[in-house]
Amino acid sequence: MKMKKMVLSVMLAGWVVGLKAQSVKKDTIPLLHGAHHIGKRMDADMNRWRGYGLGQFIHWGLYSVLGGDYNGKHYNGAAEWIRSWGELPHSVYDSLYKKFDPKEFDANRWAVMAKQMGAKYVTITTKHHDGFCLWPTKYTSYNISNTPYKKDILKQLVNAYTKAGIDVYLYFSIMDWHNPDWRYDLKSTADTIAFDRFKLFVKNQLEEQLKMYPQIKGFWFDGTWDNSWKKSGAFSDSLNQDLKRIHPGLIIGSRLRADDYGKRHFDSNGRLMGDYEQGWERTIPSDFAATHGNDWECDMTIPENGWGYAKKWMGHWKTPNELIEMLAKCVSLDGNFVLNFGPKADGTFRQKEIDDAKVIGNWMKINNEAIYNCGYVNWLKQDWGYYTQKLKKDNEIYMIVFNVPVSGALRVSSPKNTVIKKAYLLDGHKELSIEKLDGLDTFIHLQKTGQKQPFVIVLETQKGAQSEEDENKHI
Numbered sequence: 323m324k325m326k327k328m329v330l331s332v333m334l335a336g337w338v339v340g341l342k343a344q345s346v347k348k349d350t351i352p353l354l355h356g357a358h359h360i361g362k363r364m365d366a367d368m369n370r371w372r373g374y375g376l377g378q379f380i381h382w383g384l385y386s387v388l389g390g391d392y393n394g395k396h397y398n399g400a401a402e403w404i405r406s407w408g409e410l411p412h413s414v415y416d417s418l419y420k421k422f423d424p425k426e427f428d429a430n431r432w433a434v435m436a437k438q439m440g441a442k443y444v445t446i447t448t449k450h451h452d453g454f455c456l457w458p459t460k461y462t463s464y465n466i467s468n469t470p471y472k473k474d475i476l477k478q479l480v481n482a483y484t485k486a487g488i489d490v491y492l493y494f495s496i497m498d499w500h501n502p503d504w505r506y507d508l509k510s511t512a513d514t515i516a517f518d519r520f521k522l523f524v525k526n527q528l529e530e531q532l533k534m535y536p537q538i539k540g541f542w543f544d545g546t547w548d549n550s551w552k553k554s555g556a557f558s559d560s561l562n563q564d565l566k567r568i569h570p571g572l573i574i575g576s577r578l579r580a581d582d583y584g585k586r587h588f589d590s591n592g593r594l595m596g597d598y599e600q601g602w603e604r605t606i607p608s609d610f611a612a613t614h615g616n617d618w619e620c621d622m623t624i625p626e627n628g629w630g631y632a633k634k635w636m637g638h639w640k641t642p643n644e645l646i647e648m649l650a651k652c653v654s655l656d657g658n659f660v661l662n663f664g665p666k667a668d669g670t671f672r673q674k675e676i677d678d679a680k681v682i683g684n685w686m687k688i689n690n691e692a693i694y695n696c697g698y699v700n701w702l703k704q705d706w707g708y709y710t711q712k713l714k715k716d717n718e719i720y721m722i723v724f725n726v727p728v729s730g731a732l733r734v735s736s737p738k739n740t741v742i743k744k745a746y747l748l749d750g751h752k753e754l755s756i757e758k759l760d761g762l763d764t765f766i767h768l769q770k771t772g773q774k775q776p777f778v779i780v781l782e783t784q785k786g787a788q789s790e791e792d793e794n795k796h797i
């Protein structure tokens with residue numbers, strides 16, 4: 323009896339999460355290939371994903387050989403797209419594999435760098451839009467085994483990162499500029515026949531990856547925006563299910579599937595199709611409402627745009643403090659922050675990336691308690707920075723502080739019935755004085771201002787301890 327009651331309440335709790343996450347609206351459009359579940363996935367694999375906080379993205383491939391340059395000229399677009407700009411003959415680009423020989427490549431060194439930065443997961447480009455495969459696939463000869471380097475890059479990376487305790491996800495571009503069966507649209511029977519061959523090729527390659535690298539935790543799909551794929555909703559649905567059948571627990575974001583009507587990310591009824599929202603590329607939701615209560619991930623470049631190695635980086639280069647602030651903001655809004663790295667063709671990283679990883683890692687060493695396994699706090703956002711708390715909630719709230727007011731007094735507006743018992747600096751545990759103001763607000767007083775680094779204050783709170791007299795003030 324007791325057990326039954328428990329099961330029921332767990333189910334109800336799950337249902338409430340679902341309803342809250344995606345507004346209580348009835349499905350009006352019947353769909354065969356829409357979302358298959360409502361609300362968040364609450365299994366162990368997804369809970370682990372939710373707790374990562376910080377990840378690393380790796381863009382490495384033939385574009386790294388050019389670094390955005392061709393014939394002495396630099397092209398300012400994203401370097402990994404250079405093949406598509408008509409600036410060099412495709413035959414030239416498609417022969418670059420003959421020069422791919424990363425003599426300095428050391429997978430363990432990459433994993434150590436990511437570990438030092440504090441990354442809990444990595445997403446690696448196994449095949450970008452150019453179609454070149456970093457693993458020895460048997461489904462096309464356009465792969466690493468036919469380069470002078472020959473060895474399986476992906477295997478080395480999967481092994482090295484896994485050994486370092488970093489979960490591995492595989493980036494896979496559906497759009498494939500090299501495969502003659504790829505189509506942007508399906509306008510004739512011939513197109514459909516070719517694209518059916520292409521779909522089989524994709525399925526084969528993905529099943530091959532699962533077989534060769536069974537340690538991986540998920541896929542990161544890209545290049546799914548063209549009409550050909552939008553018209554392949556039934557296939558993308560069955561592919562998604564196949565992969566998950568082969569590898570239970572697999573995590574796949576919202577960029578793989580299309581529904582019956584070609585809607586992507588969210589189906590025609592507005593339900594998320596995927597384990598997390600995968601559209602936050604180089605942008606961060608402005609507030610919690612913009613996340614729709616979903617799991618989500620932000621993927622960020624250090625320069626303005628451009629993921630693969632570029633000899634010249636365009637636009638503003640984000641500073642480590644800007645990147646750390648983005649990380650804090652993402653976690654405070656229940657998301658993960660994934661920072662991109664574009665290694666050079668020889669297997670080394672540009673100095674700026676090495677330096678940034680180090681600064682972020684040093685900050686994480688002191689402050690990671692406010693990042694890992696943390697998420698959203700439903701308190702009024704303040705100008706000094708961001709709140710986080712452990713996903714398995716306890717009585718601690720973290721304040722990640724970026725802007726210190728000249729007064730040194732940080733305002734906290736806690737909800738009714740929550741009392742702040744104690745405030746202290748995470749680094750060194752020095753206690754800070756608390757001044758209760760009229761109403762619900764409190765000042766946390768810093769003894770010194772002029773901090774050079776973002777820092778974390780821990781608030782110990784207690785629920786239900788507010789006096790009636792206090793409560794009456796807010797009626």
Ligand code: H76
Pocket residue numbers: 400402403544603621629
């Ligand atoms: C557009 C596009 C692609 N998606 C990013 C994650 C990069 O791979 C970029 O080339």
